[in-house]
Amino acid sequence: MNRIDELFKKKSENILSIYFTAGFPSLEDTLPIMKAIEAAGADIIEVGVPYSDPIADGPTIQESNLVALNNGMSLRKLFDQLADMRKEVNLPVILMGYLNPVVQFGVEKFCQKCQEVGVDGLILPDLPMSQYLTEYKEIFDRYELRNTFLISPQTSEKRIREIDSHTDGFIYMVSSASITGAKAALSAEQLAYFERVRLMGLKNPRLIGFGISDNATFKTAASYSHGAIIGSAFINVLKSAEDQEKAVIEYIQGVINN
Amino acid sequence: MIRIDENGFYGKFGGAFIPEMLYPNIEELRENYLPIINSEEFQVEFRHLLKDYVGRPTPLFLAERLSEKYKAKIYLKREDLCHTGAHKVNNTVGQIILAKKLGKKRIIAETGAGQHGVATATVCALMGMDCTVYMGAVDMERQKPNVERMRILGAKVVPATSGSQTLKDATNEAMRQWINNPVDTHYIIGSVVGPHPYPEMVAKFQSVISEEIKAQLLEKEGRENPDMVIACVGGGSNAAGAFYHYYNEPSVRLIAVEAAGLGIFSGKSAATTSLGKLGILHGSRTLLMQTEDGQVVEPHSISAGLDYPGIGPVHAHLFDTGRGEFVAVEDEDAMVAGIELSRLEGIIPAIESAHAFSALNQLSYNPSDIIVINLSGRGDKDLETYIKWGNY
Numbered sequence: 001m002n003r004i005d006e007l008f009k010k011k012s013e014n015i016l017s018i019y020f021t022a023g024f025p026s027l028e029d030t031l032p033i034m035k036a037i038e039a040a041g042a043d044i045i046e047v048g049v050p051y052s053d054p055i056a057d058g059p060t061i062q063e064s065n066l067v068a069l070n071n072g073m074s075l076r077k078l079f080d081q082l083a084d085m086r087k088e089v090n091l092p093v094i095l096m097g098y099l100n101p102v103v104q105f106g107v108e109k110f111c112q113k114c115q116e117v118g119v120d121g122l123i124l125p126d127l128p129m130s131q132y133l134t135e136y137k138e139i140f141d142r143y144e145l146r147n148t149f150l151i152s153p154q155t156s157e158k159r160i161r162e163i164d165s166h167t168d169g170f171i172y173m174v175s176s177a178s179i180t181g182a183k184a185a186l187s188a189e190q191l192a193y194f195e196r197v198r199l200m201g202l203k204n205p206r207l208i209g210f211g212i213s214d215n216a217t218f219k220t221a222a223s224y225s226h227g228a229i230i231g232s233a234f235i236n237v238l239k240s241a242e243d244q245e246k247a248v249i250e251y252i253q254g255v256i257n258n
Numbered sequence: 259m260i261r262i263d264e265n266g267f268y269g270k271f272g273g274a275f276i277p278e279m280l281y282p283n284i285e286e287l288r289e290n291y292l293p294i295i296n297s298e299e300f301q302v303e304f305r306h307l308l309k310d311y312v313g314r315p316t317p318l319f320l321a322e323r324l325s326e327k328y329k330a331k332i333y334l335k336r337e338d339l340c341h342t343g344a345h346k347v348n349n350t351v352g353q354i355i356l357a358k359k360l361g362k363k364r365i366i367a368e369t370g371a372g373q374h375g376v377a378t379a380t381v382c383a384l385m386g387m388d389c390t391v392y393m394g395a396v397d398m399e400r401q402k403p404n405v406e407r408m409r410i411l412g413a414k415v416v417p418a419t420s421g422s423q424t425l426k427d428a429t430n431e432a433m434r435q436w437i438n439n440p441v442d443t444h445y446i447i448g449s450v451v452g453p454h455p456y457p458e459m460v461a462k463f464q465s466v467i468s469e470e471i472k473a474q475l476l477e478k479e480g481r482e483n484p485d486m487v488i489a490c491v492g493g494g495s496n497a498a499g500a501f502y503h504y505y506n507e508p509s510v511r512l513i514a515v516e517a518a519g520l521g522i523f524s525g526k527s528a529a530t531t532s533l534g535k536l537g538i539l540h541g542s543r544t545l546l547m548q549t550e551d552g553q554v555v556e557p558h559s560i561s562a563g564l565d566y567p568g569i570g571p572v573h574a575h576l577f578d579t580g581r582g583e584f585v586a587v588e589d590e591d592a593m594v595a596g597i598e599l600s601r602l603e604g605i606i607p608a609i610e611s612a613h614a615f616s617a618l619n620q621l622s623y624n625p626s627d628i629i630v631i632n633l634s635g636r637g638d639k640d641l642e643t644y645i646k647w648g649n650y
Contacts, residue, residue, distance in 0.1 A: 051552075051553065052421060052553040053426060053427075053430050053539060054430075055277065055430050055433045055434060055437075056277040056279065057434075058434070066420070066421065074551040074553075075552075076551070098538075099275060099538050100538045100539065100548065100554070101552035101553065103536070103537060103538060104535070104548065104550065104551060105551075105552065125277040125278070126276060126538065126541070127275065128273075128274060128278075131275065149278060150279065152278060152279045154279070154282040154283075154441075155282065156282070159281070163278075174278070177279065177439070177440045177441075178279075179279075179434045179437050
């Protein structure tokens, strides 16, 4: 069974998904960081595939993409690093990145590789739903890959329902009209949007991301959904960590507990 | 037939490959742009500004000495005489009226060399709209006069400090800011690139160029169609405008001239149709210069307006179908052509446009042929580059 399905079957609240950019801060950090995320008690690992032009990302993730590319990260390299991950990592693993590197790698070959190494899902922000349905869904399905779409406060109810009907993993709720990056706190307007979507009774679980950075924002977001996603704040932890494993575990436990 | 389908594709190129956060912005534009720009009210205002503000129609000038040298009848479409010195303003005039009709309060734009930024700042000043232009930090350093022109016009110029800090990064930054300001802001893209409906919308605003060529040629030659239209292509807005009404006139050869930089295979080039592969950048699927891992490559051209790693999807389609003929011109040859036009006709062209003139050396045609070259911009902005090059 797909690990994403399995997770949501047994857990429906306070789910924590952690994003990091593969190959950052050092090329070979990918697997050690994944193991530390699992050891710390998070629920999902999102491995970012670096891209030269990440238009949905703020300065923190942009920089991590650039560093990772300069370190020599590529999809080829990443699949090599992940080849034996299922011996050590049990959490659901999602690859998140932009469409162009996937297209160059070859969509079918990419999906095949994902299944081979044990990837469970994909988030490709610049793959629109229409294109997904006509060109990609059939291939993703064949390799048991769950595709996650984003929604934002501007997404109409009609569109959210459409996205819900074509999703079979979870829905990624972007917390505000913004690119990625940590913000101070969640505003009343954001909470109203979380509540509005909560009351829609969607068939898919919802995780809230963008601007989630600590225990307070995690708990608030999770109270309106099934959990939340942290990216930029985690990248900042990696950037300043002296003992990486220790820093990852301390940070994640600090987000979950308290 | 060259035609866009309902999903914004020209053949296999185009579409709207955008993050969901941009979907409402793009959808609003897609639903409204045709009803608005086809309305009489819009057309009256657009035509009025093109005539009395931009200075259209621009002349179609028979370049006799150039014709004598190249042994054909060569006309120049004088877009260099537009207000602000290039064709770019045709599009910004159209988009600013559209933005007002959509009720937008703020304008954002990207710029490479600064020409589109200046054209945007200009119409924002005219309409009293708040204007922010994103420009690569490296380009800001290279193009200081245009930065100051924008500032004089009241625009805020924000450096894009990510990636290679040039045009593609400025475009990334403008898209990010549009994601952050989805309701009150309109993004004026400067070329026939980006997600649908931008490529077609920008081409429509620029199509006034070929509309005028048809009427002017009819008057001068008794026929609407030349044998050949030549235009330079970076993203490709001036070429799209010059080709637009000739797409479906098979007797007219459409010549698109790309920048070969230091040589197509030198590693310092912007010749996208020679070097690019199918890819996705800035919301459209098109030919794209990239590594085998799908990372976008930084292009090079001596002209800042041609160093874009992609090409508008309509041009990728012209290339793919063979409807367009693509020629690549190296830096040095473009400079020589720029000086030649200056000496033969008393017109110093923008270095972008000089590429189109150099293409004459690579093309075969008959002495009786009528050739229209789109002289997309004037060379004032390039004086420093001409001086540095020095061979005149």
